[in-house]
Amino acid sequence: MKRPTIADIAREAGVSKGAVSYALNGRPGVSPATRERILEVAGRLNFHADSNARALAGAKARVVGLTLQRPPSTLGVEPFFMELISGLELELSRQSYALLLQMASGRDEELAFYRRWFAEGRVDGVLVCDVRTGDPRVAALEELGVPAIVIGPPDASGGLPCVWSDDAQSMVEAVEYLAALGHRRIARVGGIAEFAHTAIRTAAFTEVAARLGLTETTTIPADYSGESGARATRRLLSTPDRPTAIIYDNDIMAVAGLTVAHELGISVPGQLSIIAWDDSPVCRLLHPPLTALTRDIGAYGVRAAHLLLAAIAGEPVASTHGAPAHLSPRGSTARLQPTTA
Amino acid sequence: MKRPTIADIAREAGVSKGAVSYALNGRPGVSPATRERILEVAGRLNFHADSNARALAGAKARVVGLTLQRPPSTLGVEPFFMELISGLELELSRQSYALLLQMASGRDEELAFYRRWFAEGRVDGVLVCDVRTGDPRVAALEELGVPAIVIGPPDASGGLPCVWSDDAQSMVEAVEYLAALGHRRIARVGGIAEFAHTAIRTAAFTEVAARLGLTETTTIPADYSGESGARATRRLLSTPDRPTAIIYDNDIMAVAGLTVAHELGISVPGQLSIIAWDDSPVCRLLHPPLTALTRDIGAYGVRAAHLLLAAIAGEPVASTHGAPAHLSPRGSTARLQPTTA
DNA sequence: CTGAAAGCGCTTACAG
DNA sequence: CTGAAAGCGCTTACAG
Numbered sequence: 001m002k003r004p005t006i007a008d009i010a011r012e013a014g015v016s017k018g019a020v021s022y023a024l025n026g027r028p029g030v031s032p033a034t035r036e037r038i039l040e041v042a043g044r045l046n047f048h049a050d051s052n053a054r055a056l057a058g059a060k061a062r063v064v065g066l067t068l069q070r071p072p073s074t075l076g077v078e079p080f081f082m083e084l085i086s087g088l089e090l091e092l093s094r095q096s097y098a099l100l101l102q103m104a105s106g107r108d109e110e111l112a113f114y115r116r117w118f119a120e121g122r123v124d125g126v127l128v129c130d131v132r133t134g135d136p137r138v139a140a141l142e143e144l145g146v147p148a149i150v151i152g153p154p155d156a157s158g159g160l161p162c163v164w165s166d167d168a169q170s171m172v173e174a175v176e177y178l179a180a181l182g183h184r185r186i187a188r189v190g191g192i193a194e195f196a197h198t199a200i201r202t203a204a205f206t207e208v209a210a211r212l213g214l215t216e217t218t219t220i221p222a223d224y225s226g227e228s229g230a231r232a233t234r235r236l237l238s239t240p241d242r243p244t245a246i247i248y249d250n251d252i253m254a255v256a257g258l259t260v261a262h263e264l265g266i267s268v269p270g271q272l273s274i275i276a277w278d279d280s281p282v283c284r285l286l287h288p289p290l291t292a293l294t295r296d297i298g299a300y301g302v303r304a305a306h307l308l309l310a311a312i313a314g315e316p317v318a319s320t321h322g323a324p325a326h327l328s329p330r331g332s333t334a335r336l337q338p339t340t341a
Numbered sequence: 342m343k344r345p346t347i348a349d350i351a352r353e354a355g356v357s358k359g360a361v362s363y364a365l366n367g368r369p370g371v372s373p374a375t376r377e378r379i380l381e382v383a384g385r386l387n388f389h390a391d392s393n394a395r396a397l398a399g400a401k402a403r404v405v406g407l408t409l410q411r412p413p414s415t416l417g418v419e420p421f422f423m424e425l426i427s428g429l430e431l432e433l434s435r436q437s438y439a440l441l442l443q444m445a446s447g448r449d450e451e452l453a454f455y456r457r458w459f460a461e462g463r464v465d466g467v468l469v470c471d472v473r474t475g476d477p478r479v480a481a482l483e484e485l486g487v488p489a490i491v492i493g494p495p496d497a498s499g500g501l502p503c504v505w506s507d508d509a510q511s512m513v514e515a516v517e518y519l520a521a522l523g524h525r526r527i528a529r530v531g532g533i534a535e536f537a538h539t540a541i542r543t544a545a546f547t548e549v550a551a552r553l554g555l556t557e558t559t560t561i562p563a564d565y566s567g568e569s570g571a572r573a574t575r576r577l578l579s580t581p582d583r584p585t586a587i588i589y590d591n592d593i594m595a596v597a598g599l600t601v602a603h604e605l606g607i608s609v610p611g612q613l614s615i616i617a618w619d620d621s622p623v624c625r626l627l628h629p630p631l632t633a634l635t636r637d638i639g640a641y642g643v644r645a646a647h648l649l650l651a652a653i654a655g656e657p658v659a660s661t662h663g664a665p666a667h668l669s670p671r672g673s674t675a676r677l678q679p680t681t682a
Numbered sequence: 683c684t685g686a687a688a689g690c691g692c693t694t695a696c697a698g
Numbered sequence: 699c700t701g702a703a704a705g706c707g708c709t710t711a712c713a714g
Contacts, residue, residue, distance in 0.1 A: 003460055005691055016701045021693055031699060048460035052396040053691035056706045061393065063441075070427055082423070086411055089444045098463065100404075101442040103430045119344055119389035121707090122439065226626045252622060259628045281593060282623055285567045287600045346707055357685045362709055372683060394707035397690045462691090 004045040013041045024049065055121060063098045064308055065123040067110040069130065070103040079280045080297055081129075084151065087301020088127070095309055097124075111137050118146050124312045125149070127304055131156040132194045147311035149304050154319055156196035161317045163304040167197050168204035170293050170325040174247055174275050175208045177327055182336035183245040183273060188219040189232040189257065191249035198249065201277075205247070216241060222253055229253025233260040237272070244336050245273040251280045254290055258332065269334035279328055288331025295325035345386040354382045365390065396462060404439045405649055406464040408451040410471065411444040420621045421638055422470075425492065428642020429468070436650055438465075452478050459487050465653045466490070468645055472497040473535045488652040490645050495660055497537035502658045504645040508538050509545035511634050511666040515588055515616050516549045518668055523677035524586040524614060529560040530573040530598065532590035539590065542618075546588070557582060563594060570594025574601040578613070585677050586614040592621045595631055599673065610675035620669055629672030636666035 006020040013020070015034060022029040023038035024047075030038070041047075055061040066088070068081060089099055100123060104110040114137065117123040125147030128137055138158040141148040150162035178186050188205050191198045202219050209217040220235065222228035229248060233256065236243055248254035254276030261268050268274055268288060276283050279292035300322050311317045347361040354361070356375060363370040364379035365388075371379070382388075396402040407429070409422060426440070433440055441464060445451040455478065458464040466488030469478055479499040482489040491503035519527050529546050532539045543560050550558040561576065563569035570589060574597065577584055589595035595617030602609050609615055609629060617624050620633035641663050652658045 003462075007691080017692080018694080018702080019700065022700095025693085027694095029699070034699085046460070048457055050397070050691050051461040051463045052393040052402065053462075053706090054693075055393040056391070056397055056708085057691075057693040058706065059693065070430075085442065086444050089411075089442075093443075098441050098443065098458075100439050101426065101430075102434075102439065103427050116389055117439075119387070120392040121344075121394075122392045226622050230626070252626070255623060256626045259626050262628045281567050282596060285571070285593070285597045285600050287603045348707080358708080359686080359710080360684065363684095366709085368710095370683070375683085391707050394690090395709075397692085398707075398709040399690065400709065 003050070004047045006047075006049070009038060009041050009045060009047060012045070013038050060124045060312065061121060062096055063100050063123045064092065064305070064312075065100040065102065065114065065117050065126040066129070067102045067104045067113050067126075069110075070105050080278060083297040084129075084301045084304075087298030087303075088305045089301075090298070091302045091305035091309070097305075097309065107132075107135070107137055111140055114141065115144070118144060125308045127151055127308060128160070131196050133196050133199065135196075147308060149308045149311065149317075151300060151304050153196050153200055155200065157319065161307055161311065162319045163300050163307060163322060164197070164319075165295060165300075165322040165324040167200045167324070168207075170277075170295075170327075171201050171204035171247075172208045173324075173327050174277075174293060175205065175212065175214075177329070178245045178247075178273060178275070178333070179212050179214065181245075181273065181333065184214055184336075185216045185241060185243045186214060186245045186247070187217065187236050187243035188247045189229055189236075189249060189253050190219050190221050192223055193221045201249065216243075218243070222249070224250045224253060226252050226256040229256035230260050233257040234264075237261065237264055237266060244271065245275070245333070247275045247277065249277050251276045251278055251283050251290070251292065254292075255282060255286065258286060258290065269332050270337060273333040273336075275327075275333060277325065284330070286332075291330045291333040292328050293325040294328045296323065299323070344391075345388045347388075347390070350379060350382050350386060350388060353386070354379045401465045401653065402462060403437055404441050404464045405433065405646070405653075406441040406443065406455065406458050406467040407470070408443045408445045408454050408467075410451075411446050421619060424638040425470075425642045425645075428639035428644075429646045430642075431639070432643045432646035432650070438646075438650065448473075448476070448478055452481055455482065456485070459485060466649045468492055468649060469501070472537050474537050474540065476537075488649060490649045490652065490658075492641060492645050494537050494541055496541065498660065502648055502652065503660045504641050504648060504663060505538070505660075506636060506641075506663040506665040508541045508665070509548075511618075511636075511668075512542050512545035512588075513549045514665075514668050515618075515634060516546065516553065516555075518670070519586045519588075519614060519616070519674070520553050520555065522586075522614065522674065525555055525677075526557045526582060526584045527555060527586045527588070528558065528577050528584035529588045530570055530577075530590060530594050531560050531562050532565055534562045542590065557584075559584070563590070565591045565594060567593050567597040570597035571601050574598040575605075578602065578605055578607060585612070586616070586674070588616045588618065590618050592617045592619055592624050592631070592633065595633075596623060596627065599627060599631065610673050611678060614674040614677075616668075616674060618666065625671070627673075632671045632674040633669050634666035635669045637664065640664070 009020045010017045023035040128150045131152040150157040153164045220232040222232045276290045276292040279294035283290040283292045347358045350361045351358045364376040469491045472493040491498040491501045494505045561573040563573045617631045617633040620635035624631040624633045
């Protein structure tokens with residue numbers, strides 16, 4: 001009842017171990033008849049090649065690694081990572097790859113895991129999330145010369161291929177939409193300022209606002225948590241010339257913002273319009289449902305996995321852009337009421 | 342610049358490869374002085390033992406596996422799994438174990454992954470979530486005789502050790518609390534009926550209601566999605582003798598329920614009290630904030646990982662109970678107003 | 683306490 | 699097209 005090995009199959013099929021290996025891996029070197037016999041025996045014995053032996057003998061480990069910052073608060077809330085992982089695995093499974101997932105408490109620890117994984121021969125490649133400009137992980141992975149894909153904007157990806165979409169374009173769409181509804185005082189509650197995509201959104205926000213002649217725009221930095229979103233919203237809504245529209249860099253801060261508005265007796269969307277960046281089921285469940293910037297995060301995952309597997313296979317790999325987040329207008333945004341302006 | 346091997350260390354330290362292995366693994370067989378010299382060299386060369394070679398030679402792979410149902414909708418929303426994984430890894434990392442995560446589309450596929458992982462020597466043990474009564478995965482893992490821990494109630498764990506808490510006790514606490522507030526018509530929107538813990542909650546709900554003389558209790562089965570929660574809530578609130586309190590089996594359905602109540606002009610908590618089972622940041626952000634049954638999910642993870650590693654080490658392992666979910670009263674529950682009763 | 687050797691289960695040149 | 703053999707980097711009895 002021990003696990004069958006290629007030696008068992010070779011004996012059973014009356015061939016050498018080498019022939020079994022060639023047959024199982026779809027390589028030339030065995031006649032069609034022999035190959036079929038070998039595959040039949042392997043199937044009958046329910047054979048699965050030992051992954052460790054395979055990797056040790058020079059084949060791939062068939063594992064890729066992903067590290068995430070351990071949730072101070074928001075990781076569990078935002079659907080981003082679960083959707084991303086779901087997409088990643090869709091593609092990885094297709095090629096019999098597995099995903100090693102590791103929570104880390106900081107970038108240094110993430111980097112240490114990456115180094116160790118490669119040193120131990122555990123992974124064939126890795127994915128990098130939440131990149132910052134000048135991210136040390138990018139530089140280190142480039143230097144190691146290992147297969148790695150960045151899930152983030154090209155600006156911070158150095159020489160590594162990346163998968164991302166044009167956040168600037170989505171930001172422009174959101175601001176122009178609000179402006180078309182008559183809003184002139186538009187504020188933004190941003191994500192963690194060090195993340196490269198946050199900087200891109202901030203720049204785009206400032207730029208489009210200037211182009212549209214909106215002078216009273218503010219971005220308040222926050223950290224994706226509900227508390228930070230609530231605090232920023234209170235600050236914004238307590239100013240004399242308070243904004244009539246706020247764009248939030250994630251859904252949880254937008255939910256918090258909606259509640260703060262209720263708390264202050266400011267009606268949404270009557271006196272305040274709200275947009276959440278990254279849609280989630282919760283956005284649709286609230287009253288009013290939140291207008292959101294929606295994107296197919298799972299598709300990023302599929303694409304990132306695809307690129308990584310190509311890189312591991314030694315194929316040339318180029319960064320790709322996914323479809324940008326698009327506006328899903330719902331009840332939380334409306335034409336500015338002249339009386340309250 | 343190749344990765345250093347124990348042969349390199351042996352040469353550098355002037356000892357045999359065997360001695361290096363013993364020294365690195367903290368085994369007897371080398372003198373303290375030799376051991377120290379070996380460790381010094383290993384550290385200097387930044388040595389990390391090849392994981393595949395180690396596993397192939399009979400040591401542990403130092404990997405455990407976890408499969409989750411691919412998110413039809415709710416996986417990304419509920420913080421449960423991210424918190425669980427976070428807890429798991431806290432303990433796994435302490436012992437230099439890694440986590441293999443795999444999304445599956447059903448129990449059959451989950452089971453196939455488990456089988457393959459063991460056949461390929463990829464994992465030393467696995468964790469099982471979302472168990473049903475008579476779950477085939479439990480029976481299969483028992484038959485395989487591999488280290489496995491169930492994260493779920495003992496009723497469905499068969500001979501496998503499990504980590505869970507007393508859901509019945511928490512249900513009793515919630516219902517008694519509502520009864521103490523004067524509620525007599527209490528309803529419940531349940532989770533997926535096939536899950537073992539759902540059955541336990543349903544039984545406890547029925548039992549405590551009977552004990553308290555509450556005759557008009559209903560449980561409507563749902564699937565954790567916001568849509569199903571909204572639908573169930575509409576049904577409940579459209580009956581002539583509508584409930585004055587509803588307990589939801591997850592937070593997302595509770596959010597949906599709150600919105601439906603608003604939509605129907607039923608005030609919360611004035612005319613309807615709401616309790617969510619499993620707390621989340623969103624619960625605290627709503628208006629009113631949701632009363633919830635709170636538990637330390639990360640602690641489950643730590644405990645489950647601890648048990649699994651013990652089982653892998655060949656130690657005897659017994660199921661353990663974590664602290665039950667406790668009531669966190671917030672704004673969504675209140676004394677029943679006599680006028681609206 | 684230490685060294686030399688076998689073996690884990692594969693893959694891959696290398697001869698036939 | 700096929701077989702016999704070396705080797706991947708460890709661990710672990712087994713002699714000294």
